[in-house]
Amino acid sequence: MNEYGCNVCNEEYSPRDPLKCPRVLTGCGHTICHSCAMTIAGRNYSIFCPFDRTSTPIPGGDVKSLKKNFALLELMERIGEEMSSEEKTDKFSKERLLNLECDENSEHVAVFFCTVCESNLCERCSESTHSTNVLSKHRRIPLTEKPAPVVHCRLHSSYVVEFVCKEVSCDTESPLMCLMCRDYGRHKGHYHVLIEKEVEDLREKLREHLGELTRQSEIVDGAVMNINSTIQELTPGEECGSLEETKQEVRNHFQRLRTAIERDEAAAVETIDRYARTRIESLQTQKERLEAFSRKIGSTCITLHQALIMEKAKILDRKDDLLALAESTAAEPTAVPDPSQLSTRIAFSFSNDRKLHIGDFIESRVVLLGLDGAGKTSIVRRLKKVRIEAAMAPLSTSGFNIETIHHKNYRLTFWDVGGLPKLRHLWKHYYWNAQAIFYVIDGHDVERFSEAIKELNKVMSDPLILTCPVFVAINRKDGSALNNNMDALLSQLESLPFQPHCHYCDAATGSGIDKIIDELTICLSRLNGTCPV
Ligand SMILES: Nc1nc2c(ncn2[C@@H]2O[C@H](COP(=O)(O)OP(=O)(O)OP(=O)(O)O)[C@@H](O)[C@H]2O)c(=O)[nH]1
Ligand SMILES: [Mg+2]
Incomplete structure (x- = not known):
């Protein structure tokens, strides 16, 4: 640096x-x-x-x-x-860069090399030590031109090392060799190169390494700087930076949830108030009707009491009026509420959209989907306990049917949507506020298993029903094809990104259908946080 x-x-x-x-x-x-x-x-x-x-x-x-x-x-x-x-003025600037001590005065920087004395000298010491007649003839050259030191052979000390042996076997011992080593010694006949070439090759390699290391060092330094700025952005207490931004986004998310929950809470309380007001109004009307009736009974009783003490002729004279009054008053519908109708308990439950439902039944919307002819309408009709011939009528649904059934404490509204290819693009319009998806696969229709799974995958991928439980009913359990091809169908179902709840049923015999509805309400209760009764 x-x-x-x-x-x-x-x-x-x-x-x-x-x-x-x-x-x-x-x-x-x-x-x-x-x-x-x-x-x-x-x-x-x-x-x-x-x-x-x-x-x-x-x-x-x-x-x-x-x-x-x-x-x-x-x-x-x-x-x-x-x-x-x-x-501008210093002609020995390059020599000074070598920064070698003067052999006469170690505090001076040498710029000359005396080829006779073999010493490094500064300008001043070169003058003072070579001022005599004899010494002034010594050849002094700039230090940068000083010949490289000669290395002598370890075995033949009077010979200079001139070559490098390139034989692999000589690599571990000293590969340096002189003329004697090459022509008569242990490197005789070995492949060799000039020491200058070997050194130049090595220098070239080192330069390449240096270049590569410098590039790496720049990359590493850059990475360190990036890590530093990342650490800084992630360090708590910084006003800006990703940490604060992410925390703010999380806070905003929870703020939105709190706002939504508060809004739902206010709506739920308002629903209770509205329910209480409506009930009071209806009880008020009932009370007024009963009070009027009570007044009428009172006046009829007074008239009848008065009749009881009337003279014979008079009472008989008014016989028809009195009996008509007594009978009409007695015949008036009393409509007295039974104690259960006057209970102050308000039954309620919540659906998974945090909506409050008042009453003994939890409303849930179930969307029934599947290819045409899978058995959707037949299953719903079975649930509605329709006569078997009507339940199994071979009539394709051209739009949708709505059927409601009560199961335990649930009022399940089934939206039975037609499964013909031209109607499938409309399925998504039924997803809103769906509490469950009931997908029917015809277990007999082996050729269309893949098509059924493809459509199911599309349904399950829709963001509107991501949180909805999906129940798959494999229909026509009694079909012989079903048993032989079940493995193929199950492995296709297993390959779906999310696992639906899979069940078998048979609309013709009705077997398995109630069990699926049972499982469905248990699942809904778990999601709603309520208990199926
Ligand atoms: N044997 C037998 N036949 C069935 C069964 N389920 C349905 N079917 C018959 O299959 C045919 C089609 O049934 P649907 O219930 O109308 O089918 P879907 O799924 O409503 O069809 P789309 O309304 O076109 O979407 C009818 O003729 C049914 O009688 C079953 O479990 N066993
Ligand atoms: Mg149908």
């Missing part, structure tokens, strides 16, 4: 490039470059220091509002000026 560079991206600060301008994090005093500050801060109004996690506010959310590090900028300007003037 450069001495004056950003410690996050390792790039040099620049007084001229606005993205590389050093910005001070006032919360902790650390400095990072403008572009890193932008990446870390994102869209937030504060920034976490990447070194010590101290928070610094960003006024207006604009990184430009962070103070520039003017001290650093001035220092860089000055160093820049000094370096450029030095570069």
Whole structure:
């Protein structure tokens, strides 16, 4: 990294490039470059220091509002000026970059190499040590031109290492070899290359690795920065960021639920009030009718009492009137309510849409679907205890039938919808407020099993009935085809994304139908939080 560079991206600060301008994090005093500050801060109004996690506010959310590090900028300007003037005058700038000590004075930086004394020297020491007539003839070359040090062979010390043996067997021992090793020694006849070529190849490989590692380092640093900004967004207490946004969405969801529940509660209480008002009005009317009747009985009784003490001739004279009055009063319908009608208990239950139902029966809407001829209408007629011939009439439903049955404490309204192909696109219009789906499959119709399952899958995928229990009735249990092909049908049912409740029934004999209705009401009760009686 450069001495004056950003410690996050390792790039040099620049007084001229606005993205590389050093910005001070006032919360902790650390400095990072403008572009890193932008990446870390994102869209937030504060920034976490990447070194010590101290928070610094960003006024207006604009990184430009962070103070520039003017001290650093001035220092860089000055160093820049000094370096450029030095570069202009210093002809040994490259040698100084090597930063080798002068052999005469370790505090000086060497720029020359004396090829005779084999010493590194600075300009001044080169002059002072080679000032005599003899020494001044020594050849001194710039340090950058100094010949590379010669390596001698370990076995033949007077010979220089010139080659590298490339035989695999010599790889573990020293592969370096001199002329003697090559022509007479242990590497005789071995494949070899010049040491310079081997070194250059190695340097090339290292350069490639370096390039790759630098690229990786940029990727890793970028990832670290992204993790930092993610951590920051997920850190509680930040005003903006995904954590707060998600929490707000969750709060909004529950607020909506609370509002809906409060609205339903108010509607339920209002329903009770309305029910009580209607009942009071009806009782009031009943009471007034009974009071009027009581008054009438009273006046009739007075008339009859008076008649009892009348003279014989007079009472007989009024015989017809008196008997007619007595009989008409007695014949008037009394309609006295029995005690159960005067019970103050208000029976109620809730359906799964949180709707209050008053009365002893829980209303539930069941939508009956299935391919044409599956047996839907026959099943409903069976439930309605219609005569067998009428129940099994071969008449396809062209629209829909509605039938209501009472089962335990449920009043089930069956919407029996026609299953002909041209009617199936209308099924979805019956889903609203459905408490259950009753899907009939003709167990005899093996060729249309796949079609039946495809339509069932479509029904179950509709968001309107996602929470609805789905009951599948495999009809014509007595059919011989049913027994032979059951495995095929069951495996297709199992492949559905959600598992329906599967049952067998037979509309012709009526077997299994009541059991399905029983299961259905138990399931509805579980969902409604009520008990089937
Ligand atoms: N043997 C036998 N026949 C049945 C059974 N269920 C229905 N059927 C007969 O199959 C035919 C079609 O029955 P439906 O109840 O009308 O069929 P659906 O599902 O209402 O048909 P669509 O109204 O067209 O959708 C009728 O002739 C019924 O008598 C059964 O369990 N056994
Ligand atoms: Mg029908």
